[in-house]
Amino acid sequence: MSKDTFKVGTYEFSSRLIVGSGKYKDFAxxxxxxxxxxxxxxxxxxxxxxxTEAGKENxxxxxxxxxxxxxxxxxxxxxxxxAIRTLRLAREAxxxxxxxxxxxxxxxxxxxxxxxxxxxxxxxVKEGFQVMVYTNDDPIVAxxxxxxGCVAVMPLGNPIGSGRGLANPFNIRVIKERANVxxxxxxxxxxxxxxxxxxxxxxxxxxxxxxxAEAKDECLMAEAMCDAVRAGRxxxxxxxxxxxxxxxxxxxxxxxxWD
Amino acid sequence: MNILLNGEARSTTALHIADLIAELGLETRMLAVERNxxxxxxxxxxxxxxxxxxxxxxxxxxxxx
Numbered sequence: 001m002s003k004d005t006f007k008v009g010t011y012e013f014s015s016r017l018i019v020g021s022g023k024y025k026d027f028a029x030x031x032x033x034x035x036x037x038x039x040x041x042x043x044x045x046x047x048x049x050x051x052t053e054a055g056k057e058n059x060x061x062x063x064x065x066x067x068x069x070x071x072x073x074x075x076x077x078x079x080x081x082x083a084i085r086t087l088r089l090a091r092e093a094x095x096x097x098x099x100x101x102x103x104x105x106x107x108x109x110x111x112x113x114x115x116x117x118x119x120x121x122x123x124x125v126k127e128g129f130q131v132m133v134y135t136n137d138d139p140i141v142a143x144x145x146x147x148x149g150c151v152a153v154m155p156l157g158n159p160i161g162s163g164r165g166l167a168n169p170f171n172i173r174v175i176k177e178r179a180n181v182x183x184x185x186x187x188x189x190x191x192x193x194x195x196x197x198x199x200x201x202x203x204x205x206x207x208x209x210x211x212x213a214e215a216k217d218e219c220l221m222a223e224a225m226c227d228a229v230r231a232g233r234x235x236x237x238x239x240x241x242x243x244x245x246x247x248x249x250x251x252x253x254x255x256x257x258w259d
Numbered sequence: 260m261n262i263l264l265n266g267e268a269r270s271t272t273a274l275h276i277a278d279l280i281a282e283l284g285l286e287t288r289m290l291a292v293e294r295n296x297x298x299x300x301x302x303x304x305x306x307x308x309x310x311x312x313x314x315x316x317x318x319x320x321x322x323x324x
Contacts, residue, residue, distance in 0.1 A: 043324055046291075048265040051265060058289065058319060094289055
């Protein structure tokens with residue numbers, strides 16, 4: 001069997017776990033947990049430099065852009081224009097063309113604003129970005145985003161930071177079965193079994209931040225997520241047994257000593 | 260000259276973007292600059308001259324999911 005790699009756009013990875021870099025208590029922990037996750041791709045946010053704190057340490061002093069594929073995001077953007085500006089700046093900052101587009105609808109749910117997301121995706125694709133797009137678990141929208149030219153579609157499992165797992169596993173499967181681009185479950189994963197489930201359903205990868213950063217032991221959870229994604233992927237490739245309504249004996253039903 | 264830097268009014272003697280970055284004591288590595296909603300390529304930091312009321316944004320990467 002050829003090596004099972006995760007291909008997205010012109011990029012290729014061994015790991016199917018993408019991690020975020022938010023919410024950690026300090027940069028040292030971010031670095032250690034990211035190493036423990038064995039992820040090769042890490043999301044970052046684009047924000048104004050604090051001009052009164054010049055010379056302060058930066059995330060990228062700890063997360064080496066030569067070692068990791070940096071995936072700039074548009075977190076906090078509520079319209080297409082802001083998202084486009086943000087990613088143009090990210091590309092200028094580090095030369096990154098693989099990006100995570102998310103355009104949010106409101107601050108309470110952080111659900112995506114699909115209309116603005118599609119608008120932004122159309123512009124970014126034309127400008128040569130390789131767009132990995134955060135969206136709802138809606139198969140119709142997923143297809144639309146693929147048609148627009150996104151290199152990966154990333155349906156949410158549940159709201160960002162909620163840790164509630166996969167709300168609608170059937171839709172994740174439907175999205176995957178209809179897709180010709182990688183499907184990444186992004187948001188909602190709370191613990192290892194959620195990540196394994198996402199990959200078992202056929203998702204090509206999982207994007208996880210809060211579940212690792214808010215674990216009591218961040219590095220141990222990062223390892224757990226690494227294992228879970230691998231286990232889920234293997235189970236998906238192996239092809240699971242059918243579910244049955246009734247029992248099916250595991251031991252032979254002949255050769256009993258009382259026959 | 261008065262500009263709007265990262266949303267705040269600022270008085271500066273900087274002639275161009277490179278001057279402004281130096282005045283702020285920032286390293287150019289992994290930064291990006293926007294002037295009046297247009298990205299300024301690093302190659303133009305010395306050639307683009309600041310003008311009165313320019314809206315400048317200077318951004319970098321931070322932790323995010």
